[in-house]
Amino acid sequence: MNFSSKLLENAVNEFSALPGIGQKTALRLVLHLLNQPNAEVEKFSNALTVLKRDIRFCEVCFNISDHPVCQICNSIKRDKSLVCVVEDTRDVMAIENTGTYQGVYHVLGGLISPMDGVGPSDLTIDRLVERVSMGGIKEVILAISATMEGDTTIFYLYKKLKDSGIQISTIARGIAFGGELEYVDEITLGRSIATRIPYENSLAR
Numbered sequence: 001m002n003f004s005s006k007l008l009e010n011a012v013n014e015f016s017a018l019p020g021i022g023q024k025t026a027l028r029l030v031l032h033l034l035n036q037p038n039a040e041v042e043k044f045s046n047a048l049t050v051l052k053r054d055i056r057f058c059e060v061c062f063n064i065s066d067h068p069v070c071q072i073c074n075s076i077k078r079d080k081s082l083v084c085v086v087e088d089t090r091d092v093m094a095i096e097n098t099g100t101y102q103g104v105y106h107v108l109g110g111l112i113s114p115m116d117g118v119g120p121s122d123l124t125i126d127r128l129v130e131r132v133s134m135g136g137i138k139e140v141i142l143a144i145s146a147t148m149e150g151d152t153t154i155f156y157l158y159k160k161l162k163d164s165g166i167q168i169s170t171i172a173r174g175i176a177f178g179g180e181l182e183y184v185d186e187i188t189l190g191r192s193i194a195t196r197i198p199y200e201n202s203l204a205r
């Protein structure tokens with residue numbers, strides 16, 4: 001792509017570095033912003049600056065939060081004995097959208113992926129084991145995508161937690177996931193959590 005301006009090229013390069021954004025889309029977004037009043041563009045860039053500066057992760061579940069402990073962990077209505085383990089915040093949002101889950105979460109911050117150089121110590125797995133060892137947790141639901149990385153992570157978590165005496169469940173693997181939890185429709189996702197099965201049963205198949 002030939003740019004008439006270095007400033008334009010820089011901005012397009014920044015946008016096209018984002019996942020799923022090609023150069024054409026990046027150019028369209030940049031030109032759109034260029035047509036906005038100064039105040040709108042400042043609002044846009046300020047939202048990102050403040051987000052990055054002020055964002056925190058919940059000290060308990062590692063979900064993105066504005067406070068040291070997130071609203072879900074803080075709620076007296078949530079069942080603290082039931083912990084749903086997910087890859088990232090998008091999965092928490094998808095499960096919350098089902099409106100049916102009453103437990104709490106543990107956000108891993110990714111999946112084990114030797115190809116990408118992501119090992120167990122890069123994730124919040126040790127903190128989950130710690131949470132379980134502190135007592136009060138009866139069941140952990142591994143709500144993780146049925147991908148190679150997902151399966152590796154589930155098996156690792158199972159090995160880490162199997163002697164802790166808690167129930168370890170997985171969400172129904174038979175349904176068409178399309179890989180990522182966030183793309184599953186709410187009814188299917190809600191149902192797959194409700195009909196979760198002990199992980200040992202899925203190993204036997």
Ligand SMILES: [Zn+2]
Binds near residue numbers: 069074
């Ligand atoms: Zn939390």
